[in-house]
Amino acid sequence: MSTDTRTKLLEVAARIYADAGYHGTTTRRIAEEAGLNEVTLFRQFGSKDALLREALEQADRHSRASLNAGAADPIAELHRWARACIHRFYDHQKLIRQILGDTVQRPEIAPRICEDPSDEMNQLVDFLTELERRKILQAGDPQLLQGAAAMLVHSLLSNALWRDMVPDVPSLDECAALFVVVLLRALRAPAGIPEQTTP
Amino acid sequence: MSTDTRTKLLEVAARIYADAGYHGTTTRRIAEEAGLNEVTLFRQFGSKDALLREALEQADRHSRASLNAGAADPIAELHRWARACIHRFYDHQKLIRQILGDTVQRPEIAPRICEDPSDEMNQLVDFLTELERRKILQAGDPQLLQGAAAMLVHSLLSNALWRDMVPDVPSLDECAALFVVVLLRALRAPAGIPEQTTP
DNA sequence: GCCTTTAGCAAGTACCTACTTGCATACATG
DNA sequence: CATGTATGCAAGTAGGTACTTGCTAAAGGC
Structure with a gap:
């Protein structure tokens, strides 16, 4: 419930931000695309800024390619x-x-x-x-x-x-x-x- | 008069845009920093977008360093x-x-x-x-x-x-x-x- | 002097946004 | 069953922005 909701909001927020920038990332749009009510966003994160800050922090969690000097070639x-x-x-x-x-x-x-x-x-x-x-x-x-x-x-x-x-x-x-x-x-x-x- | 006014607005708009981005570049701020009335901006350019478009077009008019293959060294x-x-x-x-x-x-x-x-x-x-x-x-x-x-x-x-x-x-x-x-x-x-x- | 152009001032208008409030429902737990 | 938690809905509030309107003043040209 609460964890799924937060995760969903974070993912959607990061995606919209990448597409539309800070100002294009409205709380209404985030809520809609997450399939949630706008109030939920504020209940979970307190503010748009807090949500985006956290969303961007976790958006960087992609895996980094390894670079192994000991490789055969x-x-x-x-x-x-x-x-x-x-x-x-x-x-x-x-x-x-x-x-x-x-x-x-x-x-x-x-x-x-x-x-x-x-x-x-x-x-x-x-x-x-x-x-x-x-x-x-x-x-x-x-x-x-x-x-x-x-x-x-x-x-x-x-x-x-x-x-x-x-x-x-x-x-x-x-x-x-x-x-x-x-x-x-x-x-x-x-x-x-x-x-x-x-x- | 009109040419000076336009030039001033274009310069100021480009500078504020570089510092504050699209949304930070308010028509009020442009007018204030240009020392002009906000209405003048709209009279000259019709809209904020038109002003910014033109401002960015001309902001690129910096001189490019020459690269001469015939140089002594x-x-x-x-x-x-x-x-x-x-x-x-x-x-x-x-x-x-x-x-x-x-x-x-x-x-x-x-x-x-x-x-x-x-x-x-x-x-x-x-x-x-x-x-x-x-x-x-x-x-x-x-x-x-x-x-x-x-x-x-x-x-x-x-x-x-x-x-x-x-x-x-x-x-x-x-x-x-x-x-x-x-x-x-x-x-x-x-x-x-x-x-x-x-x- | 008259007309045109340019710009200022003041007071808006219309729209948008982040966020709040009050009430209601659904679900889980003791 | 009662309580607590999470969420939805509807209707806002407050602040901000691009832009408009009506009037006025100043400067320049004929």
């Missing part, structure tokens, strides 16, 4: 990871964009979303550092490795956020693959290791 | 250009973020802003293609060159948009420099050409 692992990342960013692009916009005037909302690119970055840096240690990569300079990692994450994210507004963009998979190839070139992956495994 | 030219880009993106980050958010539900507004990264991309691809022709770069594959160009622009843009929300980010200049170094490594700039000119 780490290059293929990196390609797989990049594809998973770009697809995940694209699937959540509306939400990310709304939050990016809303946090201009409301920096206190959804701090969790800001950890997204940072988590991916740390994950990737750890992975690349291990490959460097095993001489699979020869960046030489840790700062260079960090810069390249940042570029890959930025590119995957930015490509996902902008692609629907820019004409003639290659597919998500094609972009992810290309960005990884560029990264590996920058970090001097030896020619003997295959640079791409087609899915 | 093209690598330094690339560094200079990247710095100018990241600063420009950062200076306009609030506006870009608002638009990125608002276009989720209003894709028809401000199509001009969407040309920003594409213009930079085309500019950069032309530059790098010329350097490849002159054997300064050795990418070999045009697709690789395009991918690297996309990564640089995405990284400059994304870094500018996210940096205020992410802790411990190096300075704009440091990031721009590092991203260019990574790009040049990926595109096989010969070791003889200095890879960085400090500003």
